[in-house]
Amino acid sequence: MSVPKFGCRFFIRNLSDQTRFNPLGVQMLSKSLYQQVFPGAESQTEPSQEAINKSVSHLSEHGLWTNGSGTTVTQENIDINLPPLFGENILSHFTKLAEDQVSPYRPLIASLVCEGSLSSPPTQWNYKPGWTCYSNDGSITLVPFPDEKALIFDVEVCVPEGHAPKLAIAMSPNNVYSWVSPRLFSERDFAEKSKVNFDELIPLEGGESWSERIVVGHNVSYDRARIKEQYLFNGPKTKFLDTLSLHTCVSGQTSTQKVLWRSALKRKRQEMESKAFVQSHNEDEFFDAVAKLSRLSKEKWMEVSSPNSLADMYQLYCGGEKIDKSLSEIFIKGNSSDIRDNFQDLMGYCYQDVKCTYEILKVLYPLFLHHCPHPVTLAGMLEMSTMYLPVNESWNTFMQSASNQFVVWTNEESASDHKRKAQGVIIPKVQVSGTVTRRAVEPTWLTASNAKINKIGSEQKAFVQAPPGYCIVGADVDSQEVWIASLLGDNHFTGLQGGTAFGWMSLQGNKSEGTDIHSKTAQTIGITRDHAKVFNYSRIYGSGKQFASTLLKQFNPLLSDEEIDAKSNSLYESTKGIRRMLLSKKAQAIASSAGITIHSDGSINISDWVKEYKSFPPKSRVGTYWYGGTESHMFNKLESIAKSPQPRTPVLNCLISTALQKENVKEKFMTSRINWVVQSSAVDYLHLLLVAVKWLMAHYNITGGRLCISIHDE
Structure with missing residues (x-):
């Protein structure tokens, strides 16, 4: 060296x-x-x-x-x-591990995707408790469970009566199955609304000789929480594939885009349904106007993406008429008597949801493989589909603060002392890819303290306790977004770890010497180190000077507007740097004649462009970049990825959602696109970690180990 x-x-x-x-x-x-x-x-x-x-x-x-x-x-x-690597290098090692882990499930998914059509529904649904099988040959048979390797599955719950399942439909290429809760055949109150008895759950498998199965559903973690075998500690090998999560990877929208999408749809409907509009035009003029309105009210990204509902996704991927969801009101507001009175219609409604999920899957799954081609991504998502939170008697002291969670008490016998132990399980309602960045989402369990009655924060995680003979192992990836962003910046600049100021402070910065990222920011604008953390993370996530000014005012209300503006400018010039614009040769000549300073690479400061932009002809801009700050090289790399025609993560090659691709948004939503590069790379890291841990447990013969939960970087 x-x-x-x-x-x-x-x-x-x-x-x-x-x-x-x-x-x-x-x-x-x-x-x-x-x-x-x-x-x-x-x-x-x-x-x-x-x-x-x-x-x-x-x-x-x-x-x-x-x-x-x-x-x-x-x-x-x-x-x-x-253990020795599988393959000649670390890349082939992970590829082979992931392929081994997903190989039992790929053909099962393919059996659903490649099938021309699923079984047709019966003319009459069997009103009997438990499972009924409707075969393609017309036979109807009561069965203990659907004996299938691959299923499309949907569960319905009567919300006012609690969490227990009432109806379910499962479909395979050969058969249709319906399940009816015994609750509908008895007036007895099976359990309190907040509780679900083990016997009230849906049996989906039989015996204890588990084999690999795949269950597909829309927001399938909701359905999984009603399956009996999923609460067994040494449970089945079934994995769950969520069409909602596949969609967020392929064509999901940011929260801002969802608001804009709904607003545009509302405007379109209001104008289309205006009686005055219809009456004042003949039929041809009316439909011409509707077509024009559709083009005006929707930008291109709106045409290639949708929010996450089954109805919206069905229209996006399959076209045709919008799904009629009106019968869902019975499950949302009704009771068991209403379900009994409308049984045939409600079973048909449930079948419709399963059929739509299947039709979406046929189109969506190949798109997902194009967007996320590495087997590690699929392996990680399948592993996350079986998260499992064990609890014991101590959970009862906390139940009042977790009203939207339900525990199923399995009361398994302890092998060590043969005494009955109060062992329970919570199936977290995780969307394994719940945001456009592919981060997992769970509505209850958080990584930080929270005082809201229906949220569970860090202080309550102690109530999740391992069964006798087991222990819980946890890890929190410290400053994950910082080191991912700094690694990309270092590689972009000189290829040396710590080669940029941002990278060096991330790796070598010392709090006691004031050389770490947060201390440097605190020194720059005269704030506390804890406040500096908020500024640093918000800036990495794409927030601008306006947000920094708002924070400064919040942290120190005594600052004048002039002082706030000066501190914000100082912070961004020292960190993100100064924005420069590369000009064409013709534009450089114009800039020179206007007395604007031209840098050696043919660029000018963006502030000079703003002052004189009317003097420049079209296509004067060749490009832009950041210069002079500790984070300039990092942001230049993130922007180069985000602005590319098809941004992909550097490690697992995952493609950004169509809703954020350049051809569909042009220069809009840059904050979300830059944030995606870092956050989606963090998801790659998580999936790699899950694949590695599963391999190591198998290698060292650690039996019974399973993933409890993973939210964000924990």
Whole structure:
């Protein structure tokens, strides 16, 4: 390894132990771990002296490289022996692991997607408790459960009467199944509204000889929470595929887009339904006007995306008439008597939802594989579909604060002392890809404290307790968005970890010396370090000066508007930098004649462009970039990905939703598009972690281990 001109005394330590440093003093994996994780990589080309000098010069400009070196703190090396990689490198290792994990389920999904059509519904639904099978040959049989490897599944609940299931439909390529709750055949109150007895749940499998199965549904975690076998600790091998989550990956919308989409739809309907409008035009003029209105009220992204409801998704992917959801009001506001009185219609309604889910799946699943081609993504999503929260008697002390959660008490016998233990399970209502960034969403469990009555915060997680003989292992990825963003910026600049000021502060910054990211921000604008954290994360997520000004006013109401403006400008110039615009040759000549400073690369400061933009002809702008800040290189990299025709995550190659692709939004929604690069990369990291942990548990024969929950970076 070549030593930079500036001198790095810490290299001497490499000669006598396992510790490794890069030319900037950033501690790397130990020699032993490096050789195991990256076999054969020792022969790779070392960074050039030019790249090293470029990084050192940049760090010096920001006061992070003094007296010939940057500050470095040596951490103790981790010395463990890892199982051998599957494949020649880390990339092929994860590809093979993920393929092995999804291989039992791929053909099951394909059996649904490739089937021409599913079974037709019966002319009359059987009003009997439990499962009824309607075969293609016309036979009707009572069965204990659907004996199928792949199913489309939907459950209906009578909301005013609690969480217990009332009706369900399951479909396979060969059969249709209906399930009717025994509750409908008895006036007895089976349980309190907030409780569900184990015997009231839907049996979907039989025996204890579990085999791989796939269950597809829309927001399928809701349906999964009503399946009996899912509450068994050593339960089945069934995985769940959620069409809602597939949709958010492919054509999901941001929260802002959903509001705009609904608003445009409302305006369109109001004008189309105006009696005065219809009466004042003949039929041809009316439909011409409707077509024109459709073009005016919807931007291109609205035509290629939709919100998450089954009805909206069905129209997007399948076209045709909008699904009639009016009968859902009986489940939302009615009671068991209403369900009995409308049984045939309600079973038909449930069948309609299953059929629509199937038709959506046929179109959506191939699109998902195009958007998320790496097997790790599918493996991670399937693993997350079976999250499981064990609780015991201590949960009862907390029940009043968790009104929208229900526990199923399994009361399994302890193998150690043969005493009855009050063991319960919560199936979290997780959408494994619930936002356009592909982050998981759960309406109740949060990563922070929360005082709202229907929310559960960090302080309540202690009530989730492992069964006897097991323990809960947790991990929180510290500053995940920061290190992902800094890694991208470092790679973009010189390819050296810590090569940018932002990257160096993330890896080497020291709180006690005031060289970490939050301390630097606090010093720049004269605020506390805790307040600086809020500024830093909001900026990385794409917030601008206006948001910074609002925060400053909130943190210090005594500041004048002029002081707030000055501090906001100072913060953004020192971190994000100054925006520059690259000009065409013709535009450069115009700028020069106007006395505007032109930089060596043919760019001008954006502030000069704003003053003189009327002087420039069309297509004068060649591009824009950030310059001079600690985070400029990072934001330039994020923007280069976000502005590309088809942005994909750097690691698993996942494609951004069509609702945010450049051809559909042009220059709009940049905050969401930049945020997607970091957040979606964090999802890649989570999926890689889940695949690795599952492999390690199998390798070391750790039986019975399972994922409890994962929300955001925890």
